[in-house]
Amino acid sequence: MAKKIFIQLAFILFLLTSCQTKSDKEFTVWIGGAPQEIDFWQKLIDDYNRQSGNNAILVRQPTYTDQRRQSLIISLEAKQPNPDLFLMDVVWIDQFAKSNWLEPLNKYIERDNYSTDNFFGRVINSVDKFEGNIYALPVFMDIGLLYYRKDLLKKYGFSAPPQTWKQLVDEAVLIQKKERERNKNFNGFVWQGAQYEGLICNFLEFITSHGGSVMNNGKIWSNTPANVEALKFMHDLLYKYKISPPNTFTEIKEEEVRRSFQNGNALFERNWTYAWNQHQSSGSSVKGKIGIAQLPHKEGFGSTSALGGWHVGMSEYSDVKNEAWDFIKFITSFKTQEKLLLNVGWNPGRKDVYHDSVLLNQIPRLKILYEVFNHSVSRPVIPYYAQVSEAMQRYVNNCLANKISPADALKELQKQINKVTAIYEEH
Amino acid sequence: MKSIKNIFSNNETCSAYLFNLPTIISALVFIFLPVIGTLITSLFRDVTYLPGKFLWFSNYERLFADPHFWQSVNFTLLFVIVSVVLELFFGLIFALVLNEAIPGRGFLRIAILVPWAIPVAISARVWQLIYHFDYGLLNFIFMKLGISNTHINWLGSSSGAFISIVISDVWKTTPFMTIILLAGLSTIPRVLYKQAEIDGTNFLQRFFRITFPLLKPVIVVALLFRTIDAIRIFDLIYVLTGGGPGGSTTSISLYAYNYFVSGDFGYGSAVSVIVFILAAMLALLYIRFGRFGEVIK
Amino acid sequence: MREESWIKLLKFLGSAFLLIFCLSPFVWMLLISFSSQPDFLSANVKLIPTFNNYVQILLNSSVHILDYLKNSIIVALVSAFFTTFFAGLSAYAITRLRFPGRILIPLLLLGFSMFPQISIVGYLFKLLTAVGWINTYYALIFPYITLGLPLALWIMLSYFSRVSLELDKAALIDGATRFQILQKIIFPISLPGLLSTFILIFIYSFNEFLFALMFTIDYNARTIPIGIALFEGFYGQIPWGYTMAAAVIAVVPVILLIAFFQKYIIQGLTEGAVKG
Known part of the structure; x- marks a missing residue:
């Protein structure tokens, strides 16, 4: 039974x-x-x-x-x-x-x-x-691109998108000041600063366009003068020039940036290529008013974009x-x-x-995209990238949150990266 | 065939073990063995792209030195405390309502089972839409009622994400609390209330003098179940925030899972062992606490 | 008299709050699933009712929503069946027979039920890989049976212990085997208990997430909570109309269950927690 x-x-x-x-x-x-x-x-x-x-x-x-x-x-x-x-x-x-x-x-x-x-x-x-x-x-x-408001640049007498970071800051400071009289939510430059992978792409673009790098002979190397300078520049965007939203480091990712730009609340935007079609779609308040360009660079160096x-x-x-x-x-x-x-x-x-x-x-x-692809930089190509990225996100974000100075952040980051490397490198 | 029949009919011990065989085997193979395996794995380097290596306790050393780990412990404990307390509060209210003879009680009982019975992953998706920045229901209501004049980024800021997770979890698990407390309420004799009413007490006094003391053992059991369940929270967070923003809502389970699925089984196992110890400690604490209460009574 | 009316008002407010609290997300889900625009609250679009979301997700072959639902139902049915049966066997032996370990087995199982799933998921994954069960129903059914057993056993114990031992004795004298007694006498008498257990384990298995997430890969075995949790999109753009339509389809079985078996579910939860 x-x-x-x-x-x-x-x-x-x-x-x-x-x-x-x-x-x-x-x-x-x-x-x-x-x-x-x-x-x-x-x-x-x-x-x-x-x-x-x-x-x-x-x-x-x-x-x-x-x-x-x-x-x-x-x-x-x-x-x-x-x-x-x-x-x-x-x-x-x-x-x-x-x-x-x-x-x-x-x-x-x-x-x-x-x-x-x-x-x-x-x-x-x-x-x-x-x-x-x-x-x-x-x-x-x-690839990372610079989206800009053609109409606003023209209104304030600029003929072309900025080539260097200095130009970007100058234009953004001026235009933001004027535009805020009408629209208090207006920001000069929006980019991705929340603690997530997108931050690393932004960080990589800032440092390589300042002549820095993260990989050197197969080793990850964060603490260089050029990198510190780049991180300081990112920090300045929030606290010195005040052209990026103060909450950049807490919650700003691709979609936040896209929304803000699309609603007419930003002059410059760093975003991926997908934003183009969205900005140009019907119902977008910036439709037909925008252009794309390579991201700026520091005087004497070249533009780069994260791949x-x-x-x-x-x-x-x-x-x-x-x-x-x-x-x-x-x-x-x-x-x-x-x-x-x-x-x-x-x-x-x-x-x-x-x-x-x-x-x-x-x-x-x-045509522009082809140019940008030829200046692409890739994130470190290592099998334990996820762990390195996590450490980078934490320290770069802490610096943007004003919890640690750029120099100290990269010094600590280097220590952390060495630890991760010791765990995941074969020996 | 005959011998099997004999065992079933004659020898009590043998047939008892035969009856228990499926239970024992499944517990051994699918719980006991994996626990031992996890303990052992936690002592090794077990990474998909590296050869294995015995490490003693360095996975644990690494764990205790990782601020992200402590962040996830803090988050998990805070979440457990806040959500379980809120669930007890709402559960008690609902149980008191359902214990009364009110019209439509059957329908109310079905309604209260809805949040409990819908898979968490699915309700988390619904909540994700409710918290949506641009067209979420919550922001709409807040704007209409004038509570806030700008849209709140519920899931994008760490405090907003914490509140969102707590709200969704309270919604999901209050029914369980309610049903347990309701069972406790139904064992309290009505006569006690009638007597107290005659003595001229109001309903608040009756609650604190009769209901609450008599319900206490049931409350302890309900808290025990809920705490043990809450400490392993995974699916709600996985769907609602993915542990973000910036890892601020990563629970310990999610933290361990992230290492498993990034290919580091050794470290993930070490975290798992810690989760287990934490859950066991809390359980013991409650059991002690529960008895303590009885002794005093 | 005044207090009386106060209490009446409180009862009414409490019930109203309960209804809104429990059902509003569910209603919202239904509403979105039938609307053409998920953003009708913010944009100047009208709410236009449509069946399009349902049609799309049911007809689109790469969505696999019906596969996920089928997988979920099969896995939950089989798990619930075996869990109830195994727990019944154990509960019978524990309530009827004397043997060393009689107390230990239920206590150990209760202890096991406190194990966080995460502490076994990694090694279980390796075990299931070794036997080639990843992405099959077995990878879910066996762990679900094991996870469900503690609760099932405690419910069954409380039901079986209420059945008089005299019935067993009489049947034994008539020459029945222990198994026959269980099958012919105890099970039929404890049918409500069996039903409670079955439904509870069904719902728990239907809802389980972590194991299903890690042990299944695609529509061959993936269950519906995972299917909906991982619905596609790019840069955080989620197709809300489709997702909510899929969610409605997924919750229909559980809503039907609670509508018909509300009494058994509440009984089961109560037996398992309070008396156990």
Whole structure:
């Protein structure tokens, strides 16, 4: 009797759990984005499946970058055959490659004579390569830009966006003073200062455009005179020139900055490329009044912009690698990249799209973007980047909160980074 | 087949263990073994991209030296105290209301189960929308009632995020508190109230002289359950704030989880062990406290 | 007389507050799920009712909302069934038989139930990886059974201890086995207890988050709380209409459960906490 019931139960369990199946020739692709972007990806993938006879399945990645990374780490650490392909943020690739989770793409590239010259060499070399192998290819490139109010600059007699940080400060101080008479919420320059990853991108832009850097011979080096000067400048934006909102360090992220600029409450804005379409959408109070430019730099140095974006990689544990490679070729092709640019505004990872004369006519800002991409700087490429970034966020943010001086912040940060390095460097 | 039958029918001890076998095995495999495993892992370097290495207690040393860890401990304890006290307060009010014979009591009882039964992850999403900076319900109400003349960044500032988490958690768990307290209230004999009424007491006096003292043991149990549950808070924060802004609302569970999913299992395990010790200490404290109360009585 | 009316007013205010407190977020969720514009409060847009959000998330193949719901229901049903059954077996032995460990087992389980889930999730992940169960129902069902057992056992103990031992004795004389007694006599008598346990464990399993987040990967096993928690968007832009429509679909099963079984749920919670 007991036995019979147990057999019945086991049978029910088996029936219920055997609903899970997976057929071959089928592979899953993890892609994240806003709803209309995903809808467009679904269309692309439907087209691909019709052409190729493969069965690619789109799975949506979570909203937040951290959650995306975490769900990838879970599936890769569990050696799951799914997902076969996924988009990675530029700063994850090193950890993933070093954990042996990514399939090196070299043999496929050589086999098919696939040209990688069409991509930005600067980008491929700094983030997609690890120990001589290529592990990922750019699908969507993102970069920090200076958005400015054309109408206001013109109103106060400036013909072009600022080239140097000094010009930016001078213009912002003047215009903010005048504009505040009408609009007390007006700010000269808004950027991302909350304690999160975006702060590191801003920080990196400030220090590299002051001649500083974070990486030196493979070592992370924060405490240099140029870096201190840059951090002091960031601090000054809040407390000396007072052209950035006083709450910059508590809650200002991309969306806060975008909203403020879009509502007409800011003269200059540092943001990613996605803000352009939002600012130019109907209902935006700055529609048609804005321009984009490279971020300013200190006199005597060059402009730099932090590199962001999403690169496609293949799982080491994928069971349909040839089909997966075929899909990588598809999404990095000129045609697909062009479609992504035109339909959802994803900046192509390929150089040739930026040189296409028809596209240039249609989207003039491609020219500026191409310039900016050639001056991109990437965040440190190390497997324990997440831990280093956390320490950087804390000290840079504390300095912006006026809790610690710029020099002391970077001195303490260096100590903290040395500790992290000691834990996660192999020895 | 026959021997099995014999065991089932004759030998009491044997059949008792057979009956308990599924329970014992699942507890051993899915709780006991992982706990031991976590303890052991916490002594190792267990990082996805590095070879394993025995470290003795350096994961723990690192833990105690990390200000983020202490921030998460402080946050968690503050959250537990504030939210459990508020839940007790509202739970008591609701239980007193539901204990009365009022029209529509059945519907009220269903209503009170709604927050409890909806998955936290889902209600957290609803709350996220309610706290939304631009078009959230809360900012709308605050502006309309004139409580605030600008939009409040509920989830973007550390104090706002703390308040938001507490409100959502109180909403979610007050029903549990209510139901437990309601069960306690129903055991208090009505005669006591009738007698007190005849003696000419008002209802506040009746509450403090009869209800509260008799309800005390139940309150202690409810507090014990809620505290142990609150100290492991994870899902609400994961969805509502993700631990931000700037890590200010990272609970200990979330802190440990973040290390697991960034690929550092050794350190994550060390944090997990500390969470466990913390929960055990609080439980012991309550049990002591509860008995203490009984002895005095 | 004056106090009487005061109390009446207080009762009314209390009930009204209770209703608003408990239901307003739920109502808000419903409202947004049927509106074309989630930002109708701030912008100068009118609230236009629409089914579009539902249509979109149900028809769009990459959303997988129905897969998540199916996974959740299967996992919760199977977990609730086995938890109740196993707890019933244990509770029977503990209330009816004398054996060393009779007191220890329920106490140990109670102790285990105080374990924070985070303190086992990391190693459990490694175990489940080793047996290849990540992203399958097994990865959730077995841990859920274990998590549910302490509560289930305490509820069952309080029900079984109320059933007279004379019934067992009479059946034993008639030649019934212990298992037959449990199956034919004790279970039917304690049916309300079984039902309470089943529903409570179902709801707990349906709502569980941390394990489901870490042990499942995609629509093959992912449950609905995770699906909704990780709904897509870029730079914090969340598709509120879709999310709320998905949320409504997800809570329908639990709302139905509490509407029909309110009495059993309250009984179960009470037995598990107060008497246990």
